Amino acid sequence: MQTEIPQLQVVTAIADSDSEDYVSQLLFSQGWSIIFRAIDMNSLSDFIANRGDMLRTVIIYQTDLPGYDSGIFENLTTTTTTTICVDEIPMNSHLLMTHIRSQLRLPLLVNSTSSISRVVTTNSQGIGSSSEWANPRTPDPKPKKPKVIALSGTSGAPGRSCIAFNIASQLSVSGSVELVDADVRAPSLSYFLGRSEISSQSLKLREIVGGAEQGKFEPTQNIDFTVVDLGALPPLGDVVNDRRWQATLINSVLEETTSLIYLCKSSGLSLIRLEAFISQFPILLRKIPIIYLLNQAGNSREDRALGKAFQTLTKGEVSFVLPSDPRSTDGYNPATKRGSPFTKEIGKIVAELG
Numbered sequence: 001m002q003t004e005i006p007q008l009q010v011v012t013a014i015a016d017s018d019s020e021d022y023v024s025q026l027l028f029s030q031g032w033s034i035i036f037r038a039i040d041m042n043s044l045s046d047f048i049a050n051r052g053d054m055l056r057t058v059i060i061y062q063t064d065l066p067g068y069d070s071g072i073f074e075n076l077t078t079t080t081t082t083t084i085c086v087d088e089i090p091m092n093s094h095l096l097m098t099h100i101r102s103q104l105r106l107p108l109l110v111n112s113t114s115s116i117s118r119v120v121t122t123n124s125q126g127i128g129s130s131s132e133w134a135n136p137r138t139p140d141p142k143p144k145k146p147k148v149i150a151l152s153g154t155s156g157a158p159g160r161s162c163i164a165f166n167i168a169s170q171l172s173v174s175g176s177v178e179l180v181d182a183d184v185r186a187p188s189l190s191y192f193l194g195r196s197e198i199s200s201q202s203l204k205l206r207e208i209v210g211g212a213e214q215g216k217f218e219p220t221q222n223i224d225f226t227v228v229d230l231g232a233l234p235p236l237g238d239v240v241n242d243r244r245w246q247a248t249l250i251n252s253v254l255e256e257t258t259s260l261i262y263l264c265k266s267s268g269l270s271l272i273r274l275e276a277f278i279s280q281f282p283i284l285l286r287k288i289p290i291i292y293l294l295n296q297a298g299n300s301r302e303d304r305a306l307g308k309a310f311q312t313l314t315k316g317e318v319s320f321v322l323p324s325d326p327r328s329t330d331g332y333n334p335a336t337k338r339g340s341p342f343t344k345e346i347g348k349i350v351a352e353l354g
Contacts, residue, residue: 014061055080151260193205322345
């Protein structure tokens, strides 16, 4: 007998609205479908009862849910419904996704009789000699959409193209990656790629050429990751309201983005621009998970003070201070040696991206 894998869909049952919103946004960025947000035990029980047991469901919950009953949760767990408690897991994207994935036994299989028919073979006398199950109509698989990681940051060459290249290089170890140069004002990724010591068949470069016809960005299908160097962002109010093709391109990339990385360099002016970006970020129509990076220029007293100011500005957000590394800004060799502090920090960023 053959089996089918139903589509995985998620129900959240978390009372704290901030935690629930964080978990939902994280799962959405990973391509998971959030179909219901329970506000108490009764609404959860009613929804699952009406949904039935033929559809694959994952319930992510905390025991702060009003009316929580451990016995009811035990009854909710079936061959098609998995319950995952996140009480003890910090609101950290990497830790949450690692825990959730570890609780899922993939694939979760159920029998499906609605689209499966019986095939009977006969011998020359017309007597059935064997039978088996087969699916007479197998739909064509939908093209796989990649995770889109966009990089932007303050003006003044904070090292964005170098960071984009290093992140793409590390991602290419585990999957296919398209590196997109969407910095139409100052493209540089081809220069970096041509002088890198790293060569990967899984890493391809795509350049967006200036012109009104390039206002729409569409990620390439059937690859694992797309890493986009957006260049320095203008004020977000201008991005949202501007109808020229450059702003349309930025909006188009942000619509497809699953994670945004915002980079600033270790200078007072760069931190002022970072503060302005943080204050403007809520005007975007779509909430995007964001990681803030500070590209540390050195280890002087001033650099350390700027690092503390950066951490104060990004408190409560996912952020990293990249260690000073002369190779990290070397245009002739943008991919740093394996094991360097800079590369290790890039690895942590890649892990945070899920």
